[in-house]
Amino acid sequence: MTVATRMSRYFLKTLREAPAEAELPSHRLLLRAGLVSPLAAGLYSFTPLGWRAMRKVEELVREEMNLAGAQELRLPALQPLEIWDRSGRSEIFGGVLLRLRDRRERDFVLAPTHEEAISTLAAAQVQSYRDLPVTLYQFQQKFRDEPRPRGGLIRLREFCMKDAYSFDPDWETLDESYQAMFDAYGRIFARAEVPAVPVEADSGAIGGKDSQEFIFLNENGEDEVLLCSACGYAANAEKAVFRADPPVEGEPAPVERVDTPGVTTIAALARFLGLEERQTAKAVFYSADGEPVFVTIRGDLEVNDTKLRNLLKAVELEPMDDAAVARHGLVAGSASPVGLEGMRVVADVSATEAPNLVGGANEPDAHLLNLNYGRDWTAAIVDDIALAESGHGCPHCDGRLEARSGMELGHVFKLGSMYAEAFDIRYLDGEGERRHAVMGCYGIGVDRLLAAVLEANHDEDGIIWPRTLAPFDVHVVVLGGEQPEVAEALGELEAALEAAGLEALVDDRDESPGAKFKDADLLGMPVRLTVSPRALGRGGIELRIRDGGDNEIVPLPEVVERIGAGDG
């Protein structure tokens, strides 16, 4: 049985103005509607109303996980550092991993994710092919020592994640488990009324192969994705491939040195020589886990740090600092791999396929014309390390890519057997052969999803909750509550709502009508019912749909039916 919640007794404060620190719409609404309250950077308390909203989001995700055949369980947030050393990720996560010690000086972490814990569990339980496939999930607080928490619930240091892990006997059945999760994610975001698109993604520190992110396209997002409107290609900028402009063709010509006084940038070089930027070779210096790396790429393109990092299998990749540049005798602004010794050279394919590029002479104020790969310079590694940008050609069709910012709400990927090997998750197959399980993992940030729901569903007056996620089904505004006929009607209304299983927030406060209506708009329940002498005089209860309906008088006995009919 539900009991109507009285606002006069409810632990809730709305704010007329949002605190100055909030800039994003979701952040402002969370604070103004009193759903959360800050404790420290990246840490928020949820009020009863905010917690109801979180529970609704969680329940929606739980429903779809269960429908997809996943089984809910619970793993510890506090974990021994040992399992992180075992997977090698204590190093990969680095400073993001929150470490602590117990009273016996043993090392622990507050887990940022749960592959290690689930793998330990699976290793103990999975024995036979009859135990597979299985998909397990949980809702759990994750802890990350983020360098910069931001945007309210967008990037937190402690947050709730739904993380699921699938265990399959082989890659073929993993495809099915993966697809089931992928489909469930599509339904979750559709029901949450958040338009999220799947894009190809980098699998990052967690490792693995195929990986897709569900991105909510939103200008406040911190991820960049590239989209092709012609064929539907969509990828995270970290991962995106593209069709570069073709090189300027020509027969290899002899190398020629030219004086280029004061020319240190690609733009200036092209202008100085009257060439296009794609006729130049750009040099970029990196330090990969301390090792110097010389990177060269065609002048009109930029280096994709993520692709480079993955290619080098580096944990830490950063631009080489000035001291190291000098130490290695590099001439910034006039560097090229010609005659370079003492460090690894990595080249983007663009620089190796184009003939007669202009590159640095490795001395100030001079460049070399007509450099050709193989003849004048070589590289230890040649691969695609170019960054896709708006306007580049789509890799799959004649279209052009468009860059958009977005928020990563969910991530699904095929891990393979790396954790199964590290934690020894093996099963006996039908032929009596012992084999490693093949894993997938699937995450959704619940707090961030809540923020996205608000980003996607609000107007200038406040929140417009999707029906499935509204903390309450109905917001009842009581005016003139001290009058007997109003009190009587309210009692009947509450009884009817309760009998129908509808949860109601009843504004019985001693406030002016205007203040109550403003708060109702701000809090944003899908249906507002006004019980007042005026409405009763017109024959019933006033009904208003939050998402843009007109006011309408509905006879009291019909109210529940009207709400159930699903207006709005």
Next chain:
RNA sequence: CGGGGUGUAGCUCAGCCAGGUAGAGUGCUUCGUUCGGGACGAAGAGGUCCCCGGUUCAAAUCCGGGCACCCCGACCA
């Protein structure tokens, strides 16, 4: 970790440049009037002016150091 900004009442902010009794709006309490889109009047409560140190007869204000929060970047399953 680099760059920028902000710390004064629960919230939004003024006061700081030019040192001298700590302010406004809103919110909160009480009383009265009001009662359909953040009503009106009156009275009231509410402050470590982020912290520490310095200069000065005197510091919210000037100087030095620190901390916190926000934004951009770096970083980030």
